[in-house]
Amino acid sequence: MAFYSVQKPGSKGEIAPFLRGRIKPLPGIEGMQSLPASPALAIWDRDGNLAYAGPYSEGLVCNSSNSFVEPVLDALTQGRQVSLASGLAVGCYCAWK
Template structure:
């Protein structure tokens, strides 16, 4: 008689503890990795951005990726950036990365070709990341802004591919001020 009562109680206890553990795991995952998409417009204004002295002037097209390791918006962006590197790196396009000051992290293996920058004059005024700045072969800022607009970033909605293709074709591009809605994290603390 005792075992008839104890066995269902043990089963109920195990199920209750399991449900509590699953609920805790779910809420922890949700709090850490799922962020609501913020439809706030962000103005990317690049008038103060400059290449460091050792990179200024004529040279290859220079693409600078602004990276905050803690930003959850990097997930889709980093795959797209890896595709850009594989598509354009052998076409006189140099890829560089500026990590958010004070942050810690390591780029994924598909982005090890990006050369790190210690600093970039004017980057302290960067509104958000992920973002990109592109300088033409003469060293003029051609584009500053997000990789794309919207919740995800890929080649079909990218601003970067058309700009790089135009620059490679020798056409002038001047788009250093961009207003976009997307997944961004504030650059300044």
């Protein structure tokens, strides 16, 4: 499993200190200009299929107790297939536009 980060050009946000050196920065990804807010993430399975795209979590605080991500990662690491589903989430996000 590999983890990568991408940051909006010209922005000044930083990765949390405990994640530095564990996440590989990418200069950009196709379609990133369409992301309306952050933190957002995308997860691909071993075959390169998009398994999840959206916010890290729901609510005013981003943590594992309200995260959409941990169940997806758990399923993928156990070899289960994940179907990309859409949904609405309310939270505190930083607008990119």
